[in-house]
Amino acid sequence: MLNDDEIERATSQLAEYRSSNPLPQILDQYATLLEDYRRLRSDYEEERDARERYKQLARDQERNPFVLVLVDGDGYPFHERLLDKGADGGSTAAQLLNEAVKADLRNKGLEQCKIMIRIYANVAGLSKTLARAGLVGAEKRSLGPFIASFNRSYGLADYLDAGELKENADFKLRALMQLYADNAQCKHMYLAFCHDVGYVADLTPYVRGYSNKFTLIKAPGTRFHTQFTKLGMDIVEFPGVFRQTPLETAVPVRPTHNASASAAAAAKADNAPPPWTPSTANRAPTGSSLSPGGGDARQGNVCRFHAVGKCKYGKACKNIHVDRATSSTKWRGSSPDDLVSDTINSLQDPEVRIFPGSNSQPSATTPAKDGTNHQRQQQESHEREIPELTRADSGFASSLPQKQDIPEGCIAVNTKNWRLDPYIPPSDPTISNRLNARISRHRVCNNFHLNGTCDAGDSCEYDHNPLDAESRNALEFIARSKPCSKRGGCRNAKCTNGHICQNSRCKHYGGKAHCKLPFLSHTEDLTVDRFIPADMKSFHNNNNNNNNNCTSQAWAADTSSTSSNAGEDEAYYPVSTPTLGEEEEREKYY
Template identity: 55%
Template sequence: MLSDPDIERAASQLADYRTNNALPDILDKYSALLEGYRRLKSDYEEERDAREKYKQMARGQERNPFVLVLVDGDGYVFHESLLSKGADGGSHAAQLLHESIKASLQLKGLEHCQVMVRIYANLAGLSKTLHKVGLAGTERRSLAPFVASFNRSYGLAEFVDAGDLKENADFKLRAMMNLWAENTQCKHIYFAACHDVGYISDLVPYMGNYGRFTLINTPGVKFHDEFTKLDLGIEELPGVFRAASGGAPTWSLGDQAPTRTDGQKAVCRFHSSGRCKYGKACKNLHIEDATNSKATWRSTTNDPQSAAGGSLQEPRRRTPPLFNMRSDVATDFMNGYSAHATSLLAGLDVLALPKKGNIPEGQVAVNKNGFRLDPYIPPSGLEILSRLKAHISRQRVCNNFHLNGFCEAGDHCGYDHGPLEEGFKQALESLARSMPCGKRGACRNAACTCGHVCQNGDCKHRGGNGYCKLSPQSHSEELAVARYVPATNDPPHNRQSSSARASTAASTTDEDDVPTMTTRAALGEEEEQGISSRKSSGKLIELDSIKSTMST
């Protein structure tokens, strides 16, 4: 049996154990740890689910990327060469617009994106305006066949009639831009409404967002200076919208003579040139030339007798300027015979040219007259032109090597055979095709890099301002392929020999101190009168012709 001291010692130990027992604390901490773990697990599962949903959403947004092309159709009017074709012109307009945007996307690294086009316009008002210049019929919505063909040609292209009320097109355009501007599936927006400063406030939030917005400029309308302050990309789409001569007088639709109706007299074609032999006895109307025509229309409007007799009257309401025209084409329209201008435009359907991949190897394409046809070259933008000029200012390039894959001079060639940036080859081919081939349509050399037919969208022969070196026959031939004929291995027939071409350069420059651009393609025809030229080892090419050619 324990002694009393042992009992006291045991009791003291028991008291100490009860005082220092940590097990309850350990159990409480363990319980709290389990509760914290449960909360962390719940948060983790929620975060994991949210992450998975985000990944699925991101995959969905990247699945169908697209770019949006917004066009105010009341200000940006399609080219006459397209409008004059009626329903067929609608499909060609959609195709040309689509190819121009695709060419621009290649430079932005967005060639994988689809192109969604939305054009909004007052169709009735636009039809009426274009009817006055002979580009539309007399019906209230005479452009309807053109629009229907445009909409059928490409699933994501829509030409929408916004209605007759004022600002309807503006309202629709703003709504579409605000809807897609922050959408991640929409990778880029091309904005073609820079004739109206009312859109400035809508674009201000995106100022400086060069990678998101591109403004479309066209010489046919005034590009307001306020848009340049937005620090956004600016590009042109040559050949798509109406382009006007920079130096030609502006022709406003509100100042022109209205077209005649069935009850009015025809316009005498010979009076303006002083060749009408009937004088006042002529049964047709005698209209003054373009410089005096406005006064003539106003005088006939104020004359009740002339108005009753069916003479031309000024419209009741002045229509805002829609586009400019070259003075010679405008004169044709005002003298009542627009067929001359439209026939030239209709014959220059470059979209009918064969695609390079469709031409069989060892053959060349010809039309029904046996005239040599070049492969279609998609238009190149001004951005690629600037980069190409900068490249050539450092090192001149060899056309034969880059376009045909070989060079007769080989290692002795004085021009660059190094790789070109993406897009340069297409622009270089456009430049080479602006040089006429000496054999013209009779050329059968598949390796010939010179031009046989005109593909310049701003060519002076189709109402533009670009200088073109190709012969008149190159502008009048049909561009539809009739057949493919065997090619020859003859050297290109220019006015220089092969050895001369290997050592001869044609340089390009302009007034703005543009870097020299050298091409080994030789010129086949002399410069036209009035064009600055100079002869040395090559010939001087006007920069305007290069710009218009390379952007076509």
Template identity: 40%
Template sequence: MLRDSDIDSLNGHLASLSLEQQKQHDNLQDLLGRFKSLLDDYSSLKSDYEEVKEGREKYKRQARGQDRNPFVLVLVDGDGYMFKEHFLKNGSEGGIAAARELSDSVKELMHSTMGMQAEQCRIMVRVYANVLGLSKALARAGLTGHEARSLSPFTSSFTRSQELFDYVDAAEKKEGSDFKIREMFRLFADLNQCRHIYFAGCHDTGYGSLLTPYRGRSDRITLIKAAGFHREFEALDLPIRELPSVFMSTPLLNSKPPTGPAAAKVNGNANGANGMHHVSTGSTGGISTKPICKHFQKGICKFGHGCNKQHVMPNQSLNHLPSPRSSGDSPPQSAKSTSSFWSSPTAGRTDDFLRSMLPLPSIKTEEFIPVNKDGDRIDPYYPQPTPESFSEYHARAKQHKVCNSYHLSGECGDMSCPYDHTDVSNTVIEVLRWMLLQHPCTRAGSCRSIKCYMGHLCQKPGCKAVKSWQCRFNQNAHTLELQIARWDIPTDQDDIGDQWSVSDGSIGETSPGTMFD
């Protein structure tokens, strides 16, 4: 039988063993807990790794995808950049030929700006324009027919001729083309697949803010120069190139150049390459030293283009004559500074002065109304037709009097109109427009109808309006401030046709189709 001491010893040993077993159990549980925590951390890290790996692979796939199908974008504001005349005149065939010529010209540019990379890039072209307004302007210039959308055959063929070429109608809304071009530029400017953008919209300084963030980025942007190019774009430090075989280098409608001796001094037409006036030089290559005509500066030179002195504005530098104005441009500083010379009705405004101050006919004058600081409407400049033009007009009128409304605005609301709506030559339309301008609009400077073709100021050179029988216009129409302050949106004035009719040289109240005899 065990002694009490043995029993106590065994109890102590058993308690010690039980305590040791508990410690081992606790250690094992702690170890298992740590192991499980490590497994959880591993799983989390593995998940993060897989996500990073997947993202990296996706980026690689995207990068490889961007390396495929690279292209260059040609953005064209069609309201300001006109395709060459022979393209427009040929309609559908001209659209195909214009697209082909544009493609070939851009390929040449690509090789000069992109090197070997050009071989891998396709060409995407987006042209945005107000097709209806452009059709009217081109019809009046004799480049298309007089249908409402006479430019459509050209635009449709242009779009069909190349897979990535689109000529888009931006509708008649104000700044419609601008809005489209801005969004397209922002969409593609930083896209890796778009390797370069050729921007053809430098006739409108409103695009300056769009291009300014890319100043100096010659690797991404190239500017295309054409008619109406603004010198402000040169400050962007971007390459400037021309496509002379694609776009017109002069405005759509130009005033006729000076003739006679004065033509040797100052050529009024814009030079297609640099947009500067031509100044005659002497045999030594310097500026001509012929005296300046003071009578011209006062608006009373009676010799006109036949004058043997130089016709330049006061304070005008002879070695850097200002560029000819396009519609919407501010007048030359010299013209601004001498506007007071022309405020007196006793001097009369010369044809040279009117041509330098008035806006030239353009798409902008077809859509908006130029207005001076006093709120008076300003008419575009139209030179007097030649005797040959008048003869052609009178011969056509003897056959059948043409409808003023139809041939000037492209539409006639009189279903029983007795006047001729068949096609007439551009010369006849020019004479008709000029003759209507010789008759005052009853609303005068407050008229805001885009379809009013009556006169809102006197454009007769040298007209003094001393007696009422000498000129139909009042004195204010001879002293009107000609500097453009703003361009107003036309307002509908449905009764404007009531004052259109002109017969036997007087205003009537009959049909708007009544013609001059």
């Protein structure tokens, strides 16, 4: 057996061996390496799966690219010629809008994208507005057939009723814009709501980095606010798709219950649908459309009160009574495919802004589907078709004669013998504000500053202190905003009141500004036909008998005074005037 010394020595040797042997350390390091490898492999597999999912998602996003067209239907009504076609016009409108967007997408390199159209409108309110313009029937939702045809014509085109509450359409359009703005499959967005400046705040966050994803749609009949141009986004116009003129310029049609019942009865007798009145049928009546006791067709004017059942004089009326007349024109006989083809061709020409067929002349009758010549009832009057005024253009009245072009002692008239005022260039707001402040202190004399004379002389209670040329221009604009009692028949050489509205912000041109001038002052042709001698005598008589002409009455909405045009010579008024008792009825329309 080993003695204690040997055992002690063996124990020491074992301890030395253990301390010098690297194998346990190697084994521990190997175990750590295996654990690290296992963790890295798990991370790799997760990263690989994530990349595959990302690639699949990217492929899915590129699989069905589309562009979104958002339209505020209340502010962007379709072209009147589309609305006039009823249900057929709905499908044509969808096709025209779709083709117009396709044509623009080719320029952007996005022709492979599908087109999704969303139009929101207050259908009941829009139907009422269009009915007043004579474009649809008088039912609460008379636009329904047009919308139904629009919706079924194209799978991704929807015309939706947002309800009658205010801002409902705005709420829906904003929500959709925010949803699809960050959608990768939505490659581009066309926005038709630039009549409402409130949308500028919603578009502002997308100006940096996203502005090339938006295109703003401009329509001739809708005001395009200048704030939208500052966003730096593309702007496009689709001619022939949306309305060419503001809705407010259309002649309102207000048939009475009796007139509507008579029209419906006549239509039932002819085995045809009840007639309704389009807004653009203003023509001379044919012989077949005149009632026996309605006056001379060669000399008289058409009585529009008879057309709506309001004429009190019957056969004794001096004007022509039109019982039923046609509203058919060449473009109404064209097929939807013709309209689409013409409009698509017009998209290639940036100068084309008129709907195809707009220059066509009316025909005598409209053949009905059953082969009979069914004529639609319509409002007939001596007024010609309303001019296409766009309130966004502040110089729309520039076709009026310049003051220096009117010969001395003469006034300008159009083909209807309606008096045309000299063109008044728009004034700078600072000039108008300065004049307004002066008038608030002491009202100025119109006759002295605009005509150069005042019979009251130094005893005139109004301001005769000098005005610079810019202030006189602003004063004339103010004076012309007060209507002349003789309207277009005025021949007073120095009349400072208004005969033609030159306010681009007027409510009759689609703006919001209140206007005192009658409706007819907004619809007359502004082109000069000739210059005729003015009535100088009535002017001098006026100045001798009426000093109230020396007040800027346009600034006092509640102040009434004797008109400066009283006592004019009736021989100078070839413009047709209403017969006895009809003036009161006329005021109901204007």
